[in-house]
Amino acid sequence: MKRRDALKVIGGTFAGLTVADRLGGYFTKPAYAEEKPAFHKDILSAPGGKRVVIIGGGFSGVSFANTLRELAPDAEIILLEKNPFFVSGPSHIDYSVGMKKLEDAVRSYYPLREKGVKVIKTEVGGILPEDNKVMTSKGNITYNYLLVSTGIRLADEEILQLSEHPAYNAHSWELEGTIELRRRVESFKGGKVVVSVPSAPFKCPPGPYETACLLDEFFKKKGVSAEVVVADANDKPQPPPLAQKWLTVFEKKGIKYMPNNKVVEVDGANNQLVTDKGEKIKYDLVTLIPPNKASTLIKESGLGDPFADVDPTTFKSKKFGNIFGTGDCAKTPYTKSAYTAFYEGKNAAHYAAIGMGYSVKEPVPIHNICYPYASSTESLLIRVDWEKDGKMLKATADDPKTDYRDSRAAWESTLLKSLFGA
Amino acid sequence: MNKLLTLFTVLIIFLLTCSRAIADNQNSIEYEKKVFVEREKVAFVEITSDKPIDIFIMYTPQYNSYCKSGSTEGAFDVKSITWYIYPIPAMFDDQTVFFIAKDGARFNITYENVKDRIDRLFKGEALLRSGASAFFKKGIDSIRLTQNLPELQIEIEASEDIPIMALKVMDYMALTRGLKSFEEIYNNTVLKGKKSLSFRAPDFDDLYIVVKSEKGVNIKYKTWANREAANSGC
Missing domain, CATH: 3.50.50.60 (FAD/NAD(P)-binding domain)
Known part of the structure; x- marks a missing residue:
């Protein structure tokens, strides 16, 4: 340049x-x-x-x-x-x-x-x-x-109306959105909750599905009647090797999964999302993760x-x-x-x-360990190891377990201790 | 001599019938296909049909629901296809995927080892990643190409001499919402061609293959992974 x-x-x-x-x-x-x-x-x-x-x-x-x-x-x-x-x-x-x-x-x-x-x-x-x-x-x-x-940069400009009306949405991929989402979750009186997932790749691939599971559990515990729906731009839950495990979790919880639904507009005035095919998805509470860009x-x-x-x-x-x-x-x-x-x-x-x-x-070489939440008491496990040149060496995954939920807490606190000493 | 000729003719007919029966068995029409993929393998499911059909792709929970209610809700569907390649990677765990073809289709499944495939990519080989042949209705029609990677090779071919373009989402929305005409976008876009279009994906963004035809047209596309794409994650 x-x-x-x-x-x-x-x-x-x-x-x-x-x-x-x-x-x-x-x-x-x-x-x-x-x-x-x-x-x-x-x-x-x-x-x-x-x-x-x-x-x-x-x-x-x-x-x-x-x-x-x-x-x-x-x-x-x-x-x-x-x-x-x-x-x-x-x-x-x-x-x-x-x-x-x-x-x-x-x-x-x-x-x-x-x-x-x-x-x-x-x-x-x-x-x-x-x-x-x-x-x-x-x-x-x-x-x-x-x-x-x-x-990453959240590309709000790729969701019509979102840049002009950021308050139509609240999501956990940025701090301000997280605080607002918490407020909306606490005051939610019931209805349809839509979690909208962008096309891969995006930061923390299991994140949107964890959000759906935790929202479902939260409302059930609180006695709030909520239908949780995942509107996914992808053909299956991410990352792909966890697709079957996520769908099994959704089936047990009664979470509705809608693949191939790429949301391109948030129409907050009418409480609806619009997909690239022109289909409308009504909501009472929405958490839409915008496309992730560099x-x-x-x-x-x-x-x-x-x-x-x-x-x-x-x-x-x-x-x-x-x-x-x-x-x-x-x-x-x-x-x-x-x-x-x-x-x-x-x-x-x-x-x-x-x-x-x-x-x-x-x-x-680099490796990854992650414990995505299936609920507040159980997490899945993913571990991937790569060779020095970035070739994937081995990968393992496991079903939701209480032990992995404890591991998740230790996982994050260990990372923070390594970075900041506490 | 006549007897010998008759015997020879019967033998030829028998052999031809057998070979056709074997061929029919290999390429028989199926309405449901269960595909099991062992851990560390990837299955490439190739689906073919003489006429355009719709396919519903489901994992076990969705399939159980389909068996109970007949509903395909929650399944991934592809419409009006005559050829389709669907990869099922099983890096972490065994995978079971069900394909429902209500009008019937032929299935051919090839299994590969995930590590071998990654090795081949890193050695510089170009490998087929996905593909489809679908009927696009007359006028303006489109299909979304998703989970792209920078440098992924994309090849598109039409059965007729018609304009083809690959658009990013906001241009696609401008077209579908009538804010811009097909011609206006076509004249100003970069990824375009007549009858065929071949390019490397510029980034991870979804692309919409958009065509305009007078009578409807068959569009075939293939995406090829390569070393550069593998470096961005496959």
């Missing part, structure tokens, strides 16, 4: 955001007033050679920062994160039905600061790989190495289209030797889950340290 094009993109990306208000009028000046807007000034001094910038403080970004801190003690590590706190994504589903308090899922970035990782709260508008610069709402930052771990930052920076094109072993960009990509924004054969994102960050840190000249052993 050329610098001039990038500047145009950045202008578009930041314009209209709350960031503009915080920057105190930079955006009110006419474009010709300055050669470059003031926020394109460097906000940090030139790097010394071991400056590593991380875009995104999710599971893989924080895991990368912690691991690199251990492997490269004298590296300057800077984490750029737009949110003030870390909120554990897997807990969103628990919170939406009252199984967990939100404060249990929230962590401060202070433990990273104590380890000498500089954490800057800022939006990132673009990357200039040829100049080794990240363009943030607070100014430019020059790097020697860069990790892109921006996660951040436009990836494509605009030339790192890949739409996901960052990286080597599945090292997570190094195939185009730029000093850039790495991990987690949901990277094009890899691994599942888009919190657990794999954590290990991707860890492994990428090893290869970044090797690249910086540290003597570091190669890490073990």
Whole structure:
């Protein structure tokens, strides 16, 4: 991407955001007033050679920062994160039905600061790989190495009326939606509950089906009459190898499953979803997960289209030797889950340290473990192991069990302890 | 001599009848097909029919409900097909899938080892992933291609010389809701062709194969997985 094009993109990306208000009028000046807007000034001094910038403080970004801190003690590590706190994504589903308090899922970035990782709260508008610069709402930052771990983007614009009327929907794939969903679930008086699933791939593939199961259980326990329906854009529940297990769970619970129903419109005024075939699905409570896409930052920076094109072993960009990509924004054969994102960050840190000249052993290949809820007391099990080059080595799954429900709680708390120490 | 000729003729007729019987047995019309896939295998179920038919694909819970009530609700259905390939991966667990063809169809099932298939993909082989041949009614008609992967090879061929395009969802909605005409979208879209269209999927997005014909047309499509697509997850 050329610098001039990038500047145009950045202008578009930041314009209209709350960031503009915080920057105190930079955006009110006419474009010709300055050669470059003031926020394109460097906000940090030139790097010394071991400056590593991380875009995104999710599971893989924080895991990368912690691991690199251990492997490269004298590296300057800077984490750029737009949110003030870390909120554990897997807990969103628990919170939406009252199984967990939100404060249990929230962590401060202070433990990273104590380890000498500089954490800057800022939006990132673009990357200039040829100049080794990240363009943030607070100014430019020059790097020697860069990790892109921006996660996924929810494409509301692919559901008609949703961008204009976001309040028509509430879902657990983002924090604000989760809080609103909880409120709606608590005040629901009965009727038809529709869980709408986008076409694969999407973050946390079992998530929508877990949501349907937990909502069904919640309303039954509360004595609220609810017909739970899963309207799925896919031909079967995801991930495909769990299809039969999910359908068996739905049959036992009386959850209605509707495959091949791709929702393209939420008509909140008439309480109905509209599919691509023009069919209408009435609802009294809806939780619609919009299509999951990569951040436009990836494509605009030339790192890949739409996901960052990286080597599945090292997570190094195939185009730029000093850039790495991990987690949901990277094009890899691994599942888009919190657990794999954590290990991707860890492994990428090893290869970044090797690249910086540290003597570091190669890490073990990626694996995934997940315990999707079939109810508040039982979880399924999935485990997948991959070879170093991303080829799937083995996979196992098991029916819902109480033991796996306990394992799920330990699974998430262990991940959070590894990231934040508590 | 005559006796010998008669005997020879009878023998030929007998052999021909037998071979046809064997062929008929292999390609007999079936109305329900239960497909069991052992763990670590993937089954490719190939369905053929001389006339366009509808197929309902069900897992055991949906099939049990169908047996009780005759309802196909909750089943995945494909309409007006004459040829269809449906993969059933059993990576974690044995899988049982039922196919209901109310007008009857011929089934041919090929089993492969999931790991072998992944190895072949990583070695650079292109492998058939899905495919269908369906009758598209006259005027504008479409089918959704879903669970795409970046670099997945997609080949579409029509039986007539008609315009074909592959659209993303918002362009498709603009067409179906009458906001834009077929011609307007066709002129401005990238993935288009006459009679045939071959391209690599740009990303994971669903694509709608849309055609316009005067009398109706047969459309055949195939998708091929390759090493690049495997790197995005299959």
